[in-house]
Amino acid sequence: MNKHQRAKIKATILTQIESLTEETQSPESAAQTKLRLERLGTALKRIAADNYGECFKCGNPIQMSQLLTFPETMLCIGCLNNPRTQT
């Protein structure tokens, strides 16, 4: 992942955090929002690491489109679709 891609994902995370913070939440979804905010906060820290964007399980690069939708994701599509696969 290059510097430009990192910057793009970082901007995406910040935008998502901002919109989640601004949204008026029902008590039911507030807990979920809090969880998502925590995950995005973690992703923001992880993005500085060299292995950000690599699948936690198989080590393959995670698709850019997936990272831009869910920056906190730690698994590639293949591993998400095959949760029982062990490496």
Ligand SMILES: [Zn+2]
């Ligand atoms: Zn994987």
